[in-house]
Amino acid sequence: MLIGVYYPESPLGRLPGKRLEALAAEAVRQHVQLVFFDEKGVDLKRNLVKGQTFERGRWTERELPLPSVVIDEQPRPPADRSPIEQSLSRRVTFASHAIQGKLRTMELLQRSDSLRGLLIPTAPARDASDVLRALEAYGRVVLKPDNGRQGEGIVAVEADGLYYRWLEGFRLQKLDFAMLDRAVRALGRNGLYLVQPYINCVTEKGEPFDFRIRAQRNGEGGWTVTRIYPRLGQPGAVASNSRGRNGRTIELEPFLKERFPQQHPFIERHLRHLALEIAACADGGSDFPLDELEIDLTIDEGLRTWFYEADTSPQAADHEPERAVHTIAYAKRIAARAAAASNLR
Template identity: 45%
Template sequence: MSIGIYHATHPLQLLPSARIDALVNAAADLQVEILFFDEKGLDLKNKQVTASIPNPEHQGQWIVQTLPLPNIVINEMGKLPKERSPIEQKLNRMVTFTSHPIHGKLRIQQYLSQSESLSPLVIPTQQCRNIHSLQEYLSHYRHVILKPDRGRQGQGIVSIRAIGEQEFLWQIGTDQQILTPIGLEKTLMALVGDEDYLVQPYIHCQTTDHRPFDFRIHVQRNDQGVFQITRIYPRIGQADTVISNYSQGGTTTEWTTLLEQQFPQSAVQWIKTLPEVGLQLADYIDSMYDYPLDELGIDIAIDEEEKLWFYEANTAPQTKDHEYQRALHTIGYAHYLSQRHHLLEQLPILPDDQVMIGLLAEHNGTDSDENFIEACAAVAAVNGARLVRIYANDIFYDQQQLLGYIWEQGGWKPYACRYPDVLFDRLKKRGIAAYSRMYDAFASIPATHELKSGSMSKVHIYRLLADAPAIVADAVIPFHDMQQSDEVVEFMERYENTVLKPDTGSHGQNIFNIKHRESDYEVYDQSYLHYLDSAKLDQFVRMSLGKGYIFQQFVDSSTTEGHPFHLRTHVMKVGAGEWKVAFVQPFVAVSTYRKVTNHAQTLRLSTKWDWFLNMEYGEAPGQQMDRRVRQLAIETAIHLEQRLGRNFPEIAIDLGVDKQRNIWIFEANFNRIGNSFHAFEAAKYAVPYAISLHSPSL
């Protein structure tokens, strides 16, 4: 069995000698053959590679051989997909890479904010693209940190401290300068340029001799595919600086020793807590992705009040002082992935006697996802087909087989399976580089969902609907795409009552209702009322420009008792490709003062559509309001399918109804559509449509 060590530049030329030696020694200890190669050595047409292998008889010498391409490749210093060459992209589709990149710092912080247990560790963070966002944080915190969203090794980190009303101390490393407000703006814009920068409050975490410190927790998957701590070590910066990274002149010591020095009364508890938190963070960040992360360098700090903070997480962390420990886990994990190729030999073979629907799923689904998939399995059986649950990392490309799961006797039983007849894509990751190999392998199999991954912005949907039939086009809420601040103010004055919201994926957060009054503007952030004059409103608008917001006329979709509501109309294809409304689900907020249904701090309830029709409109199913809602939803789905030019099996269209009973389109969702209360109704449409795509060969 062989494992590849790959980089576009030859690893033997790129990697430090200590890492090369550690990988060679770890591979020898684990009895694994390793091949070092770059792009030039690849012969992808013949699935071969010309690689350097360690000479077993002469340490430090290499033998160059042409060998079969290994199934598992350790892609050292893994790149973002957009940074890969066409050759590397193709290699990624033919082998299993062990390393995958993660999102930038802001995205990770936002995801952690959704965790009840981990959100207290998150530092308040926002993008800093102009002086206004920086001034906002400086006025509140007085001392802030600027850092690039995708920065590494402490590069580009700036400390800014307000030292008076009109003076600011700008510090990079040990270099300091005092700036006026004008100088601050010029220096900021010269630094930021086109790069994404973040601003955060400064966390005071210093030793008694004024040296900044934090803790790096290096977490890796081991030879069982499980996360474990490889090493914890403190990073201690130079005195009177704000950066603790090694590459910026930092030092280290034993982490337990530093804890005992800094926190003598609580060191024992911290020694227990840090490893636990490191593993908890690694598991949670890993859950963001459907592919497994192999290693993370997690940076956390304990401030002077002994509060724990999460700084950031990086892939491919520095390991110069523990290369062998890292190499053991790196090779061990690659060996574990390789051994999985023999897993199918230990499983029963699924009989090939029915149409097989391969349902691509994610590992960390919600309860409603589980209910829907189980319902689909039942509906498939009734229709004489078999539904096989598939995960992206359970496909064995060389054998053209997969590890699939069948619902039997109240649980999912594993089987060795052939490729499916139809791909029922609930994963919806098409277009993402990490999944390109999977979708390429299934390219000849008809699929229910052909759209690229990702939520479509509201602006994009509204523009697609602009040339729709009048019943649809007239239901699009008047909007502004937030490009010019003066145009936004004109928009607010024209409609008087407006709403500012994220263009994609708000989940009820960061939504502002703005009402134009005689002499000022009322801004409601769903918790507090603010009153702004024209100048402050203009500043608020400018701060929002280019940050992914959309302005809309506010639609007061609320019940007769004042509770906000929206109607989730789930439109699905039936066997012949015709669109039908599977169900209409009213969602009603208990709160009467918040203006959005799905705000995180508002209890949202659901009720039956026929009950809602009767209570709000005095009608029954099949009467005017029911017909109008269903017709608008179906016409919207038909038009979007024509404009997008791609196949998709379902669309969730959220509608609102104002006091004049006008129906408005709030948004449309194509990806990972939930159906918390209608699993079986949705399955009755989804499975027959999937079966209809199967064309048995003559």
Template identity: 30%
Template sequence: MTLIGYLHFRKDPAKVSKSYPLAVVAKAEGAELVYFSPGRVCWEDETIRGMFYEAGRWVERTTRFPDVIYNEGQKLTTQNLQTVQKLRARIPFTSYGVGDKMVVHDKILTAGQFAQYVIPSVEVRTVDEVWALLDRYRDFVLKPIRGRQGNGVLYIQQLVPMHSFCLHEGADKRQVDAEEFRSFIQTRLAGEIHLIQRYINCKTKTGAAYDFRLHVQKDGAARWVVVSIYPRIAAPGQIVSNISNGGYTNYAKPFLQQEFGEQWFEMKRYLEHFSLVLAKHLDDIYGASFDELGIDVGLDEQQKLWLYEVNWKPGAPPTFYLELDVVRNTVHYAMYLAEKHKVR
């Protein structure tokens, strides 16, 4: 029986939402899941003190090293990082990080094949660097390079170039002069690198900002499959469509029919195809095998597709009852990696 390790920094699996469905689905698929943290690894006898879900509760016991490890991104101490690196050297891991927004941006641009979809972006650290870009971008977005879930995203409009600006953040909107703008940006940049990104005017017929989340995973044969495609629509007056920031979602079909009329099915197929070929391309240019990606895209007024960002570990879709589909793909792909590693 394949033993799947779930490596997480939390010691208690009951506090990790994925642990229960992973354990249940693994058992249903003929595997077993052991939940453990880096500090529970014993190198002397090559065992793990982990948690198993048995008879409705988590039970702690010692077991052998797993055949494959499902891992998540997390901040680790130096000692725990060394443990993870040693485990990775001998046991296949399911997941690899893509890096921050500029890492993805630069890799895709360098490779060339998907460069046309990359939104022009510039890394900025100082007010002067922002100021120097004002001639290039009349309307632009400023956001943290390591930001998540739309937090810290600022939309900036130049009302009269170099003289006044309109700042949009969440539901807040205010006008400032050049001096106030410089002071505001200096405070915003303190201690964190940001990106300036050309603003893409992706809006519904009613004027609401939106984007698409393209969620893809590897299946039990290591093939990329589309888990879901769904729009994320910003709250009235806002530009950030992330659901965690007040946005909402809808089923793809009625949304596409509403926005694209008779071309809705062609647009759906286009988004599906794009997600699959980009995922395969990212495997190639990173020299890694990713297991799951959340690809965020938008369409401008000419219906040109733009790539906002690529997310590692995007999580289950917020609706549509697809949670078990995501977990099942995770388990199947882990079992594939375990079997592939045994054959070597």
């Protein structure tokens, strides 16, 4: 069985080395062949792909038939795919698909009696008047891109007399109303922005934190939790994320024991249960079946759990082997089902 791993350009140069190694090793264990290829390697006239395979301890360029299934390492909505990607997806089954944005995900969770209580009140932020309404209701708010990821583009805003404090990353500005309006409109030029109340979840050191949970489809097609880990931002940061100087990740159990000494035995099970329920809900409302999600939850001082967001762009620096197990197994399942459906035609 040949499985393709697709990245828009130069997968061996752009994908993390640990991911390449983990996927290649797991493919050997599960008795499948992988070919890593990009858009330039697709030849639909001859039904071939040119890409890299890992054989006998080294990478080799080969020309092979179209794979049975494709793992897309940068899934995008169909409308955002290149013409070649769109044509390829009509010939070959893709195992990976993109989630439909933060607002759409929240709309899906809102329909669930058991999940809607996790949601932070959210509204579009198109200009300063949208932000002012939220400030009057909540005091301090956060602006975030609907299709953002890894804490990028998040801004905290709060009133300061006749002015407004605008905190983006670690850069603090003081804006009047006209400047605020221009700043909000500028954010929206690259896509929809959302406004939410700021949720104060910080450690005793003032570090904002949340829990990143990776949920994946396994070889049986069901959802499973691969890993849960806390992410901590630097004191004073707007968001907790692990990019550059803005944050770090730590192990779950010691963090729970320190932050929630009385409740820690139950919190991991609670987070795991919620992640599986969220994944099933998001998948059920998606136009295409999802294969994995990064789900961000947090817990405030009153022990209330909040849903921040879910994303389909995988970041798995410290658990690539665990991720690869389910990634390959699910792709095998999809390939087998596609082959069985083809035989029935």
